Amino acid sequence: MSAKVIAAVVLLAVAATVGVSSFKRTMTPYIGFAEARSASGLVQVNGKLADKDYILRAEEQFLRFNLKDEHGDVMPVEYRGVIPGNFDQAVSVVAIGKFAGDHFEAEQLLVKCPSKYQAEAENQAKAGKS
């Protein structure tokens, strides 16, 4: 086998190994609340605000709210960081993080708000550090 073929095989092997391991390491599954409660590692959940009883302490950059999925399952979510300004108008919230005992600890929130003018279109705002 010539040197260049060996080099190509090495490149392929490195790329495949790094690719597979990075994929597994950074994968955040989009799952239901039940799985999220038992999952290890970062996951994403989505849902709607269950009610308007949320706690927002802007000075401490702390937010706690109840997220409700399409089956009606409710899970408390806590988030520390810059609070999206349009949070209370959200029609849909995606939280990325992990379950911590009694609540979901979100590292990042994706908040989708209804546009004031376009009923169909959804505008999205990004919060948190990415």
Added chain:
Amino acid sequence: MNRTALTTTLALVVPALLLGGGLVATGALNWGQLACWLAFISSLVAGFSWFAALLGRTEATTVARAAFRVQWLGLLGGAACLWWILFSHQFQYQYVHDYSSRDMPGYYVYAAFWGGQEGTFLLWALISTTLGLVLMRWRHALTDAALFFMNLPILLLTFVGVVRGPFMASKQVFTDGVGLNPLLQDWWMTIHPPVLFIGFSSFVVPFAIACAALLKRDYDGWVKPVLPWAVFSTAIQATGFIMGGVWAYKVLGWGGYWGWDPVENGSLIPWLSNIALVHGLLVQRVTGSLRRTNFFLAILSYVLVLYASFLTRSGVLADFSVHSFAANDDWKLPLGLGGFLIGLVTLAATVGFGLLLSRLREIPRASEALGAFSRESFMWLGQLVFMLMCALVAIGMSAPLITRLFGPPSNVQTSYYNLVNAPLAIAMGLLLGIAPLLRWRQHEPGAFLRAAVPSTVFALVGGVVVFWAGIRDPMPAAIVFAMCFALASNFMVTLRGFKAGWKHGAAYLGHMGASLMLIGVIASSGYGLDTQIQLPRGEARKALGYDLVFQGMQIDKDGKDHAIIAVNAPERKFTANAKFYWSEYNQGYMKKPHIERFWTHDIYISPLEMVGGRDEGGTWFEPGETKQTGNLKLTFQGFVPEVGEGRMKLTALLVADVGGHTVPLKPTFEVIMADGKRTSTPAYLPSGGTISILSGDPQTGRALLALPGEERAKESETLAVEVSTKPFINLVWLGAVVMLASAFLSMFRRVIDVRREQAKPA
């Protein structure tokens, strides 16, 4: 255009316009729809005529070419119509209502053309057809076959124009439009999207020429003419990236120039595969090898363009991206927009790869093997690295679709892309440094080692410098080392090349640009300082060694609010002026960072959030809605309006619950009609603090209330900002400019080659 062509064109246009004009007069169509129909029918005629020509009826090419020109005229007419209805504010068109408004300045009205998907498809078709007209001028046996293949995707795009163009009537009567998303309201919006569309569209040309070459069994003759097109795609797409990067950095306040977002990845993957193609074509031109690879890459690049359009435009990634367009279910296309885009991908892939498979066994093998230690072997490895980058990015961006097959759909974090590309970047740097020093076919290893001494020394010095400067993690340090190596090798080769004439140095200049840019990327994205801090108005705070004082908000010339922050940095004192205003459209704050530039770094101050109320602050309540802040639970039952002579008074019925203790509250809001003067009378909470009405919406009965926290905050508003430094960011811009210059120079060089060939007597 000769006389026959002109006659044929007129013979097609005149009856079409007469018939169409009649339809417009009866009101069945509007002018824009007529133009779209004209384009679609011409595209059909052109397609069938070229098909007939491919089957041997060569005289049909005259009709095909004429129809293609008419199609271009139709699309041009459609574009003119769209701009006309936008500029004349004809809100009876849904598109005009959705993407423009009366108060928009002219250059945004102009950009509203590509504000929505329908206009984008029209622009895509128009640009592709324009490129087809350029290709038509190429005198070559493959031209008409190539135009046939090029017309296939255009046919589908013009079909969209007919079924769902931007000329649909509004569902109701509007007197004004929504306007363009403020996120898109920037000077860059007028130039960045069209450039990216030209880049995206241009990949169709190498695809079409490759298909034509496969069909006509011309396995080598396509290389020379396709090179300028492939290099053009590289150059124009790179221009688009760089503009996008500058926009993201200077305007959107991401703090970076690249975010591995699906839209960015989608434009990156065809570009990577196209660069692999360019290098493969160069190898094939000299040594006659890599024939199949090049066909594969030319087809793949366009298939990836279409695949990326599917991912970002169909809404399949809507839950995973901030950037992707939302799904539109009311598209009247068979199977919806997603189905249509999948159809486009399938068409291009079936035609292209089908042709390649059918010819695969008869494509002659290389007349000579790749030399063991030669430039072409290293270019082949470089191609492989590009393809691996392309594949890994494509897998990452498709993660939600791939994982859906095995379980819950998952996304990968953006760190995935950095992790997988880092080792490949090292390989890339080393190959970039080695290949240009080698001769084609065979090189003496001993001679190479001597030639590589200066680059190695430079790379080692560079490595020591960055280690001393603080880049100590092995991966980034190795990338910088490899890039220094590439930079030095290509510097020597560029100098040598330019001495022999600009044509010989242009390409290596691009390698230098790429290495400089990557060094800048590593330094600025991985080694800057970054912190978030809250700035109460008028109080000094320290961040990263800078003293910052938030001085308040100011309305700037553009009518938007700006946050003014006085910064005392060791380098210099300056006043940061960051745009930061509430957008009704997005129901969120629009922000633009302040960037203070220095030779060696930038100080980047990005406003994040206003903590506490501003005039636009307060909380909206629907009638009957309850909200909680702190220990206060407030229910808004509704308004009691009183209309007197020349005045209107609103009383809000509220129930406050503080720690289980319930009290009714009645703040009022009075407007004197004559002068518009407003008086808001607050209601007092038993626990202290007030609640007042800021505004009301009579139609929906909603109330905007200032809650106690918000009232207090109003007196001492606090701005949350992110302060960061971007070391050596200027290397990124410098590298980018050098790379672009090289790409365009290389393109001209390849155009000159083709021209010279055509000028030769056959």
